[in-house]
Amino acid sequence: GAGVSQSPSNKVTEKGKDVELRCDPISGHTALYWYRQSLGQGLEFLIYFQGNSAPDKSGLPSDRFSAERTGGSVSTLTIQRTQQEDSAVYLCASSSGQGANQPQHFGDGTRLSIL
Amino acid sequence: QKEVEQNSGPLSVPEGAIASLNCTYSDRVSQSFFWYRQYSGKSPELIMSIYSNGDKEDGRFTAQLNKASQYVSLLIRDSQPSDSATYLCAVTLSPPGNDMRFGAGTRLTVKP
Numbered sequence: 385g386a387g388v389s390q391s392p393s394n395k396v397t398e399k400g401k402d403v404e405l406r407c408d409p410i411s412g413h414t415a416l417y418w419y420r421q422s423l424g425q426g427l428e429f430l431i432y433f434q435g436n437s438a439p440d441k442s443g444l445p446s447d448r449f450s451a452e453r454t455g456g457s458v459s460t461l462t463i464q465r466t467q468q469e470d471s472a473v474y475l476c477a478s479s480s481g482q483g484a485n486q487p488q489h490f491g492d493g494t495r496l497s498i499l
Numbered sequence: 500q501k502e503v504e505q506n507s508g509p510l511s512v513p514e515g516a517i518a519s520l521n522c523t524y525s526d527r528v529s530q531s532f533f534w535y536r537q538y539s540g541k542s543p544e545l546i547m548s549i550y551s552n553g554d555k556e557d558g559r560f561t562a563q564l565n566k567a568s569q570y571v572s573l574l575i576r577d578s579q580p581s582d583s584a585t586y587l588c589a590v591t592l593s594p595p596g597n598d599m600r601f602g603a604g605t606r607l608t609v610k611p
Contacts, residue, residue, distance in 0.1 A: 426603030440598055475542060485531045485550055488599060490542040
């Protein structure tokens with residue numbers, strides 16, 4: 385597809401379980417972002433990948449959160465030992481090239497519910 | 500101070516009126532500014548970008564940027580009920596990261 389693809393679209397899991405969320409950016413986009421959005425709230429920045437540079441992890445809320453980007457393309461966000469406050473929509477976005485003037489294109493998100 | 504601040508609203512305007520959405524940012528050397536629209540339950544979609552001081556018009560939308568005041572706004576002329584959504588302001592931070600921060604969004608309701 386031409387857009388950013390995220391999977392799964394919905395995930396329900398029990399507290400304490402680990403979850404993996406996947407993002408396929410637009411082909412050729414070198415920048416990839418993860419955000420979290422709680423119900424009725426704005427976007428909370430989590431992590432940013434740009435090409436082969438070290439990622440900006442400054443937004444990760446705790447050491448239970450980690451993300452990888454393999455081969456400069458697909459990214460996986462992992463949440464270990466999930467807590468109920470992790471329930472949110474997790475959005476991935478990508479943008480082309482390096483530089484400040486590139487808009488982001490968003491996927492449809494993964495709605496995560498922790499029971 | 501938050502990096503990007505918006506009035507959370509809700510902002511309510513009658514159909515046909517001008518809706519004015521405002522955003523301030525803290526990074527003095529930010530270069531790129533974007534407005535996204537997010538319908539309930541959907542992902543944000545880009546509606547405007549602006550990089551230089553002044554106004555930029557695209558159909559019913561006008562973005563205004565004042566870097567000296569660290570202020571960016573979005574005007575929606577002839578507002579329609581279909582414009583009812585949350586509008587997110589986004590600012591690209593200065594190098595080396597060049598990454599982007601979003602405001603919390605302003606919820607707009609256009610009443611028929």
